[in-house]
Amino acid sequence: MSKDYHHPPGSRWGVLFLVLIGTIAGLAYFASRENPSDVPEEVSGDVQVQPGKPSADVLPGKHQPPVALFGYKPHPNETRQFLSTLPQPKLRQAAPQLFAARGPPQDAFLYRALYKAYRDKFGTDWQVGRQGIGDCVSWGWAHACDIHLAIMYCQGDSADWRPVATESIYGGSRVEARGVSRGGYSDGSYGGAAAKWVRDYGLIFREAYPSVDLSAYSSRRAKDWGNYGNGGKDDAGALDREAQKSPVRTVALVSTFDEAAAAIQSGYPVPVCSGQGFASTRDAEGFCKASGSWSHCMCFIGVRHDRRGLLCLNSWGPTWVSGPKWPADMPDGSFWVDEATVNRMLRQNDSFSVSGYDGFPFRQLDHAAWVHRAKQDEPIYALAL
Numbered sequence: 001m002s003k004d005y006h007h008p009p010g011s012r013w014g015v016l017f018l019v020l021i022g023t024i025a026g027l028a029y030f031a032s033r034e035n036p037s038d039v040p041e042e043v044s045g046d047v048q049v050q051p052g053k054p055s056a057d058v059l060p061g062k063h064q065p066p067v068a069l070f071g072y073k074p075h076p077n078e079t080r081q082f083l084s085t086l087p088q089p090k091l092r093q094a095a096p097q098l099f100a101a102r103g104p105p106q107d108a109f110l111y112r113a114l115y116k117a118y119r120d121k122f123g124t125d126w127q128v129g130r131q132g133i134g135d136c137v138s139w140g141w142a143h144a145c146d147i148h149l150a151i152m153y154c155q156g157d158s159a160d161w162r163p164v165a166t167e168s169i170y171g172g173s174r175v176e177a178r179g180v181s182r183g184g185y186s187d188g189s190y191g192g193a194a195a196k197w198v199r200d201y202g203l204i205f206r207e208a209y210p211s212v213d214l215s216a217y218s219s220r221r222a223k224d225w226g227n228y229g230n231g232g233k234d235d236a237g238a239l240d241r242e243a244q245k246s247p248v249r250t251v252a253l254v255s256t257f258d259e260a261a262a263a264i265q266s267g268y269p270v271p272v273c274s275g276q277g278f279a280s281t282r283d284a285e286g287f288c289k290a291s292g293s294w295s296h297c298m299c300f301i302g303v304r305h306d307r308r309g310l311l312c313l314n315s316w317g318p319t320w321v322s323g324p325k326w327p328a329d330m331p332d333g334s335f336w337v338d339e340a341t342v343n344r345m346l347r348q349n350d351s352f353s354v355s356g357y358d359g360f361p362f363r364q365l366d367h368a369a370w371v372h373r374a375k376q377d378e379p380i381y382a383l384a385l
Contacts, residue, residue, distance in 0.1 A: 047132030049217040051163055051206050052122035069316060071134025071188045072273050072295045078178070079192030079350050083253060091259045091353055094252040095360035098262040108265045108365065110147050110301045111313070111331050117150035117161035128333040130317035131166075132219025134187025135226065137273065138170035139315035140297035141194045144269035144354050145203060145248060147301055151267040152356055155363070165214040168204035168243065171225030171232070172197035176240060183226050191273040191297065191350035195251040197230075198354065202243035204230065211238055250355040257342045260310055261303040263353040266363045270300040270353050272312070274345035278335065282323030288335040290344075300342075302330070308339040 088094035118126035131139050142164040153161040173193035174183030177200070206214055211231065212221075225232050231239035254260050260270045277292030285307055302311030304326075311334055314320065318332030326336070337345070345351070353360065 047130060047217070047219040049129040050215060051118075052124050069131055069134065069136070070295045071131075071136040072275075072297045073188035073190055074273065074348065074350055075190050075192065076349070079190065082192045082196045086252070089253055091252040091254050091263060091360070094250065095263070095362075097362045098266055098360055099258075100362070105261065105303075105305050106265055107304045107306075108267075108302055109311070109327065109330070110151060110264060110267060110269055111311075111334075112329070113150040113154045113267075114147045115329075117153045118163075120153075121161055121163075126331075128313065128318055128331055129217060129315065131315045132217075133223055133226075135166060135170040135189070135219075135222045136315055137173060137189040137191065137194050137271075137297040138166040138168075138222070140271040140273070140299045141169050141173075141198060141354075142166045143299040143301070143313050143315070144271045145198065147269045147299075148267065148354055148356060151365070155267075155365075157356075162205040162207060165204045165206050166217060167214065167222045167225050168230045168239065169194055169197060170222050171228065172201055172230040172240075172243070174226050175229030176201060183229065185223065185227050187223075187226065188295075189226075191271060191352060194271065195352045198248040199251050200247075201230070201240060202245065202247035204239055204243050205246075209239065209242065211235060248354050248356060249358055250360060251352045252355075252360070253349060254351050254353050255346050255349060257308070257310070257339045257346070260300055260342065260346065260351075260353070263360065264300060264303045264310070265365070266360065267365055268353040268355055268360055270310075270351055271297060272300055272345055273297045273350040274348050276341060276345045278337075280321050282321060282325070282335050284324050286324055286326040286330065286336045287338060288321065288323075290337075290341045300337075301334070302336075304336065307336075309336040310342050311335075312337050 083089040086094075092099065115126055118124075129139070145164045149158065149164075150161055152158040170189060171183070173189040173196070175181070177193045177197040204214065206217075208215060221232070228235075229240075230243065231237070254263060254270050263270055273296075275293050275295055276290055277294040277296075278288040279291045280288070282288055287307070287309060298315070299313045300310040301313050303309075304311070311330060313331060313334045316333060320333060321335055
């Protein structure tokens with residue numbers, strides 16, 4: 001026979017008291033998160049990457065990364081609203097010349113321009129960095145801008161090359177681009193906001209400014225600027241005005257493999273925001289199998305046609321993925337993605353191509369021109385210009 005157990009009246013008041021105390025403690029915790037003097041506890045240590053020096057890489061090569069290293073939070077309505085402000089929002093509208101028939105399609109390896117520009121600037125070989133919080137959108141967009149600017153440098157359209165500060169894109173996309181006063185301390189951004197920031201404001205570079213030294217990536221700074229916007233709490237708009245000196249002139253939505261391939265073949269990388277995940281081992285041809293779900297932003301930086309695919313550059317350091325490469329100089333931390341998976345990723349309609357020109361002029365780039373290093377202290381590969 002079962003027995004009915006009854007709590008004495010006093011115990012019920014005790015439970016209610018504990019619930020009340022827990023609620024007050026929770027409210028106090030969230031209030032403290034908005035206190036600028038407190039360092040958000042999600043950042044237990046600062047990840048820093050100094051240009052010209054190898055990046056720290058703590059991700060195990062055989063395991064999926066922690067959730068903190070994602071950070072794509074789609075806002076489809078806001079992205080559509082931004083697209084409605086563009087005179088030619090889609091790549092086929094903005095750049096019909098990229099799709100004109102010009103013979104067989106060509107492979108393209110845009111990272112080779114970055115190798116050369118980085119070596120010229122810092123005297124060392126470029127290595128992919130590692131994000132420290134969920135600021136992947138800023139890394140995907142910074143990779144696109146870095147590579148496009150490197151191509152402009154190699155083509156003689158720019159006298160200098162400088163790497164882009166991810167923290168600026170992250171803060172600007174979360175605050176200024178969205179027209180809010182605070183972005184909060186929970187991580188994440190989306191492609192449409194980053195596109196609006198780099199087009200309507202611009203780029204800040206990895207160098208020292210009067211108010212802040214941005215020579216090294218700082219995850220703590222990214223967290224702070226994600227709340228206060230580009231430049232942080234006390235910037236008073238100074239870095240916003242500085243960014244406007246270096247805008248990305250044109251952005252356009254990319255929705256298919258063929259569109260991305262056409263953009264890349266003329267030197268326009270594609271930051272890709274999607275929910276598609278991948279295995280951490282490349283197959284014999286350098287491809288990673290689509291697997292699982294990542295709310296993540298990366299960057300398409302190459303195209304091949306022997307087995308149709310795009311080269312995807314991640315922001316988790318050089319060792320998170322292993323396996324064969326093609327070609328041999330493809331960046332550590334990158335992998336090839338097959339055409340069907342690319343189309344699935346781009347159908348989320350939050351991936352853009354970037355251009356430092358007015359529009360997307362067609363450019364015949366010599367992506368196959370590279371040479372082996374002749375001396376030990378020279379880069380392994382360089383553009384033969």
